[in-house]
Amino acid sequence: MTERDNSTPYWGHSTSTLDWCEENYVDHKYIAEFVNTTTNLIFIGLASFGIYITAKYGFETRFTIAYAAIALIGIGSWMFHMTLLYEFQLLDELPMIYGTCVLVHNIFETGHKRKYGIYLPLGLFVYASSITIAYLYILNPVFHQVSYAILVTVLNIRSYYLLSLIPKGNLHSTLKKLLFGAWAMFGMGFFLWNVDNIACDNLKLARARVGRPLGYLLELHGWWHIGTAFGTYYWIVFNQYLRVALLGKENEWKLNWTGFGAIPYMSINDNAKKDYVKVH
Template sequence: MKETPLPFWGETTATLDWCEENYIVHKYVAEFINTTTNLIFITLAIFGIYSTLKCGLPIRHAFGYAAIALIGMGSWCFHMTLLYEFQLLDELPMIYAACVLTHDIFETGEKRKFGLFLPLALFIYATSVTVAYLYINDPVFHQISYALLVMVLNFRSIYLLTQVPKGQTRILMKKLLFTSWTTFGLGFFLWNVDNIACHQLIAARRRMGMPLSHLLELHGWWHIGTAFGTYYWIVFSNYIRIILLHKENEYNIKWELGFVPYVAKINTTSKKEINNSKVE
């Protein structure tokens, strides 16, 4: 019998192999759509870092964007190769990025409120999850560890939202937080459908043929949903710190292309223009 040639990256060693059929689009990319949709993470991160530095915000505001860029690059490598070492490069940065965001949403003042306790606690958590995951080797453990941090982030966000005075600014912040939840939640829903109905989705994609079949690569939509959901939340986190520092008359939220928000420095003292920009 003729031996089947190995794929470009060799045998799959990852503990997860998603619903997208492997190496059907390109011989160098195991899961083409699941790989290329990570460009959303990287593009939003670059734009976030650029807009942060452009308007002169502290460098700490750029760390969250850099963290999601790391997730995008790790996920790209994982889905391109389906190798275990790159699976770790995809999953563990999710924990590290969530730790960075947790630090930012708790330290909202000019001076550190929690001193070294918070970064030390987050470092211990990230290290413990990393070591335990290497031994347990169960993706469910990683998912629970990540979900715990996401819950902390969201409860803290709700609390900080109550500290914003009622008015147009609070409406804007509610809009950002709700959009983050909705986008992330939709991505999570599609991720579950992709897992549960994989056989049906593969059959439907084969009937449709490429390129329309790519629309049913739901794990790719999960990447898009989580990238935008996380990006919206980082903008929320950065701007709510500005509000709590009583600097909202210096910065406002603008929207690129109508759906990509960013923090911008106000170049006019016109109160009317400031208010209009907040409710765009």
Template structure:
């Protein structure tokens, strides 16, 4: 197939964002600057909608709705950013990443019936988010945003692993460890693809020219970053939701099911199923 080239006309005007990723602009659709980087955000939005639906359907804590809504906002912001490459939409992509991760940080630290940290934790997170926002608008350096985000993610992961040590039933602990490690793996793979896309952009573009569309889209690695982080974050919210159930000693009232074999969600156990679970435990 002949070599693809960027079109000269930019529907949204010349890019004003401080970042322009490896995917070439306006080669698939005249209204979308980065087609794959844009459309892969549907994964964020779809998983968020499903997460909100399952949370409300099975009567889980409303805090999970806020987490999923944050994921949806990140997906929408990222869609607008990659579609237009405009600075204002870059902020709509990047800053909600900080805000959503602050919500998730709150949720993984407040796991009891009553608040352990009172207003101190939400106040600290609000101050952090506000400080990062103000500093980022002034510094205007994407690396600052990336470090600020990575710090929150690291805190969440250390806390998550610590909570695993608080689970005493071996069978449940193994399942939860697998779910957490799956979340880490998906996120880690996405981060790996993100770095390769940045470091080896020239080589990736040359390979895409040789392969030709549509198979060349498989080498749009920033899109794989979206997919990996969407699933990784979704898995982690399910982990966070269910580990709170365990710590509240309500694991007989809820269980994790897997839709399509790869989409976990927490469901409320019916009374009949609960009786069967108790009988099963007596037999053991």
């Protein structure tokens, strides 16, 4: 066995089509991008909490899958930013497509019975599979970004339409707060992601001036992770509350906030526990 060349990064030289603004292997020899890697703990933590709440209060399996999709995105992104290898770049980017397909399914199937039958999941499966196959040959990340943006656009148009069906009042205001909160988190993350791309050289100079740990705050791709993690989590909680509202069960549920008022979750109303009927 030959010894590793000290000039070679631990995971080998980057094979990904992207390398973000964070300087590589500065903080840890086993982690290429330290902040971009560790901020994915937000995805994993929020997803784990969502799965726990879903199981505790008996929400449908569709929401467990949705939260698990967030966790998968976080794990894939962790592996990508830790290694900067192309195979893990795929594990980062493709789950974004798969997870959003799950969310699109959930926002279109909102009734007591399935409205679109096998056609909706089949269409989403074909879309995700086509993107996967094409992306193996089209090595341009813009292709992935456009494919993802199409799904997000459909998701949010449908979300706003369903919100408009809820009569004005406390329920409508609460749902609007969740949906607009999700949009605000995504918007913040998307804005900072673009600043990170456009002003990278200036950000590197600023980080060098302030040093660590304050310089970590200027790793803006990490803020993209935080914004998208919270944005997706807020959207799933919105979808859960909207689901019970459209099924006429909103009086059996209540919205709670934890984590210094930053993390919403649904629970059963105390006076509804005896008459609780599981949502299907």
